[in-house]
Each structure stands twice: as C-alpha cells, then as structure tokens.
Amino acid sequence: MQQLKERIEKEGKVLPGNIIKVDGFLNxxxxxxxxxxIADEFARHFDLRQVNLILTAEASGIALAAICAHRWGKPMVFAKKAKSDNIEGGLYQSDIFxxxxxKKVTLLVSKEWIRPGDHVLIIDDFLANGEAIRGLCDIVASAGAALVGVGCAVEKGFQGGGDRLRAAGVNxxxxxxxxxxxPGNIVFRD
Amino acid sequence: MQQLKERIEKEGKVLPGNIIKVDGFLNxxxxxxxxxxIADEFARHFDLRQVNLILTAEASGIALAAICAHRWGKPMVFAKKAKSDNIEGGLYQSDIFxxxxxKKVTLLVSKEWIRPGDHVLIIDDFLANGEAIRGLCDIVASAGAALVGVGCAVEKGFQGGGDRLRAAGVNxxxxxxxxxxxPGNIVFRD
Structure with missing residues (x-):
C-alpha cells in the first residue's frame, strides 16, 4: 500500500535493536x-462477505481493528492480555512470548464472544515475530471457528514471523x- | 442515552463487588x-469544532475513542500504561491507582503527540473511581493543552469519581x- 509505505519512510524512526517506531500515526x-x-485496502484483499467477526489483541491493535470493523459493519473482539497464570474459567487462552x-503473556477471549461457526478475520497493526497473531490463530482454532485470514498493516519481514504464518497456510x-x-534507509519487500 | 441504558439493562451483568460487566458490547x-x-450522542454534548485531539487510555477506551475520532475526522492518542517506575524520557506521565x-499504574503520553495549544476531548468507555480520567486530565494540564471536556459512555455514579471531576470543574x-x-435491578440517574 503506497500511502502507508510513504508514511513509514517519512515518519518512521529506526532505533537500535531493529525497532521501527511508527507511533505518530499507527500505535x-x-x-x-x-x-x-487501510480498512479499504484490506477490503480489496479479503472477501468480507464471509467474515462475521474481527479479532485483535490489546492494546495497539484495537484502534485499527475498531475502525476496520466499524467501516465494514462488523463486531470486533479484542483479546485481553494477562500477565499471570491465575485465569478465571470460561475463556479461551493462548500463551505467547x-x-x-x-516474558510470557496469556491472550484471553471469553468463550461467549467467539463461537463455533464464526468466520473470523484477524486484524493487527504490527507483525514482527508473529507471536500475537499465532496466539490469536490458536484461540480461533480452540473455539472451533473458521479463520478467513489475517490483515496486518506493517510487517517486519526480516524477523520471519509473517513467513512462518504463510508457511503454515495462513492467508x-x-x-x-x-x-x-x-536510519534513513527503509527497504520494503516488493 | 436511551439506547445505551437499554443495552446495559438487557445485557449487563452485575457481579459481587459492585462490578458491572458490559463486555458483550463495550469492552x-x-x-x-x-x-x-455513542459518537453521535457525544457530538450533541460537545462543540467539536473546538477540538483537535481525542485522548483516551489503553486498553478498553481505545475502541470507542478510535471510532469517535474517526467519525469526527480527528486524530486520536491513547495513553500507555506502564507498570514499572522505569520510564524513558520525553513523556508526560501521571500515576493513578x-x-x-x-496497584499503581503510570499513564504515559509522548510529548510529541500532545502539545500546548491542543484542544483535547477525553473519551473513555467506563468511569468508576475516575482515576484514569484524573490521570488523563493531569497529562493534558502538564502539556499546557486545553481540556474541552470528558465524554464517558458508562459511569458508576455510586462510586463518586464522576461527581468529584464535576466538582473540580471538568465538563x-x-x-x-x-x-x-x-442483579436484575439497575437504576440510572435521571
């Protein structure tokens, strides 16, 4: 998406440790x-008629997922993050790093809000090692719901998380x- | 807002400890x-022509604030929550309980994203003791920005946080x- 790449080139900051900050427009x-x-661009990549639920993880995915879900007339669920092993019942959970x-973080979604028969599109702002997305995919599978696909705004291709998901068959x-x-030189995959 | 009250009556769950769960439609x-x-209702209460920035706190305020900000054509900033005292520089911060x-949590907003001269409307999903809103108001004041008002979807009036903010002159x-x-009997303020 050309507009997004231009914003990253113009406003993104590259910090030591391969950190790319895009906190002025994304997170x-x-x-x-x-x-x-971005929502309109995702709509060209996915058949939204198949989708009845948008799923993301707190916190920084919520803004993008909420605006996408609203624009598409769908409900949105965000997985909560718990930093303890003391989890109440009635929840799907997935441990991610x-x-x-x-450290280990547990993603949680109430069993009330994702059901067998749901057709889920996962939306997130950022994908690096892909742990959050892997956890969300786990939760969709645990619920017996169908994963239509995953839409990410920005992927750090060189960290390999996205390619591992593609290799596992995720759209x-x-x-x-x-x-x-x-600094001063961000290269995008064609 | 009649529609919101009806949803709370119909779908809200009252749990021990005065906890009101509205996690099926709000958070x-x-x-x-x-x-x-809700965004359209807030637009009847505030003069949005005065407002150039929507501010909320992670995580559950983000969905509502993002959809409001998008509907009004404004940018949105969400304060991050840090659970440590090890905070980097260049940030406005406010400690809340x-x-x-x-426990104590620190709300953080980068000095880059809130400036003197900004006219800020705070949006949040839920107000109980009012600590998160108080912290956001602190950050607006620290930045030398103007607080236009605070819009909350649901307030637990009996916990007093909202009335303390009103007594302090907050709109x-x-x-x-x-x-x-x-359980089975939720009473709203007129």
Missing part, C-alpha cells in the same frame, strides 16, 4: 483517516513489509 | 454500530450513569 497517536484507508515485555496480507531498516 | 466484544451512535489491578458528560446495581 500511539492514531491517524484515523489513514486507518480508514512478548518480545516487548520480554496473511500485510500492507507494508519491511525487509531491512537502517 | 471485550465491541458493537461498532453502537459506538457510532488501578482498582482493576489493585464531564456520561451517557448512562448507574446509581445502583443489583
């Missing part, structure tokens, strides 16, 4: 018009895949 | 059409104020 300050344009927090569409990032 | 599963109707986590508009809640 701290949110450019809501850009989120709408958070590279942000450097993953990322709108900007970063192959390498150095 | 786990999100009814995005209802969020749009989280009754959910039973707080809550669309459903719960005065008392027992």
């Amino acid at each position: 701290h300050r949110v450019d809501t018009k850009l989120m709408q344009d 958070s590279y942000t927090y450097k 993953l569409q990322s709108l900007a895949i970063i192959e390498s990032a150095e | 786990h599963r999100v009814d995005t059409k209802l969020m749009q109707d 989280s009754y959910t986590y039973k 707080l508009q809550s669309l459903a104020i719960i005065e008392s809640a027992e």
Whole structure:
C-alpha cells in the first residue's frame, strides 16, 4: 500500500535493536483517516462477505481493528492480555512470548464472544515475530471457528514471523513489509 | 442515552463487588454500530469544532475513542500504561491507582503527540473511581493543552469519581450513569 509505505519512510524512526517506531500515526497517536484507508485496502484483499467477526489483541491493535470493523459493519473482539497464570474459567487462552515485555503473556477471549461457526478475520497493526497473531490463530482454532485470514498493516519481514504464518497456510496480507531498516534507509519487500 | 441504558439493562451483568460487566458490547466484544451512535450522542454534548485531539487510555477506551475520532475526522492518542517506575524520557506521565489491578499504574503520553495549544476531548468507555480520567486530565494540564471536556459512555455514579471531576470543574458528560446495581435491578440517574 503506497500511502502507508510513504508514511513509514517519512515518519518512521529506526532505533537500535531493529525497532521501527511508527507511533505518530499507527500505535500511539492514531491517524484515523489513514486507518480508514487501510480498512479499504484490506477490503480489496479479503472477501468480507464471509467474515462475521474481527479479532485483535490489546492494546495497539484495537484502534485499527475498531475502525476496520466499524467501516465494514462488523463486531470486533479484542483479546485481553494477562500477565499471570491465575485465569478465571470460561475463556479461551493462548500463551505467547512478548518480545516487548520480554516474558510470557496469556491472550484471553471469553468463550461467549467467539463461537463455533464464526468466520473470523484477524486484524493487527504490527507483525514482527508473529507471536500475537499465532496466539490469536490458536484461540480461533480452540473455539472451533473458521479463520478467513489475517490483515496486518506493517510487517517486519526480516524477523520471519509473517513467513512462518504463510508457511503454515495462513492467508496473511500485510500492507507494508519491511525487509531491512537502517536510519534513513527503509527497504520494503516488493 | 436511551439506547445505551437499554443495552446495559438487557445485557449487563452485575457481579459481587459492585462490578458491572458490559463486555458483550463495550469492552471485550465491541458493537461498532453502537459506538457510532455513542459518537453521535457525544457530538450533541460537545462543540467539536473546538477540538483537535481525542485522548483516551489503553486498553478498553481505545475502541470507542478510535471510532469517535474517526467519525469526527480527528486524530486520536491513547495513553500507555506502564507498570514499572522505569520510564524513558520525553513523556508526560501521571500515576493513578488501578482498582482493576489493585496497584499503581503510570499513564504515559509522548510529548510529541500532545502539545500546548491542543484542544483535547477525553473519551473513555467506563468511569468508576475516575482515576484514569484524573490521570488523563493531569497529562493534558502538564502539556499546557486545553481540556474541552470528558465524554464517558458508562459511569458508576455510586462510586463518586464522576461527581468529584464535576466538582473540580471538568465538563464531564456520561451517557448512562448507574446509581445502583443489583442483579436484575439497575437504576440510572435521571
């Protein structure tokens, strides 16, 4: 998606440790018009008539997923993150490793809000190692729901998480895949 | 807001400890059409021409605030929550007490994304003790920005947080104020 790549080139900041900050329009300050344009781009990649539920994970995926779901006239569910093993019942859960927090995090979705027969599109702002998406895919499978696909705005291609999901058969569409990032030189996958 | 009160009466669950769960449409599963109707109701309470920035706190405020901001053509910023005292520079921060986590939490907003001269409307899904809103108001003041008002979907009136903010001069508009809640009997303030 050309508009998104241009925003990353113009406003993204490359920090030590392969961190790419896009917090001026995607995941701290949110450019809501850009989120709408991203929603419209996803709509060209997925057959939304098949989809009845949008799923994301807290926190930074929520803004994009909410605007997508609203634009498409669908409900949205966000998985909660628990940082303890003391989890109440009635929940689907998946343990993931958070590279942000450097520890195990449990993603949780109430069994009330995802059901067998749901057709789920996962939406997230960012994909690096792909742990959050893997956890969300686990939860969709645990619920006996169908995964239609996964839409990510920005993928760090060089960390391999996206390619592992594709190799596992997930219909993953990322709108900007970063192959390498150095200050002043961000290279996208064609 | 009659529609919101009816949803709370019909779908809200009252749990021990004065907990009112509205996670089927507001803060786990999100009814995005209802969020749009809430945005339109807020638009009748606030002069949005004055507002150039929507502010909320992660995680559950983000869905409503994103849909409001998108509907109004404004950018949105969400404060991040840090559960440590090890905070990097360049941030406005406010310490609040989280009754959910039973501990101190620090709300953080980058100084890049809220500026003197901004006219800020705070949007949140839920107000009980009002700690999150108080922290967001602190951050607006620290930035030298102007607070236009605070819009909350659901307020637990009996916990007093909303009335404390009103007494402090905040233009707080809550669309459903719960005065008392027992299973099968939720009473709203007129």
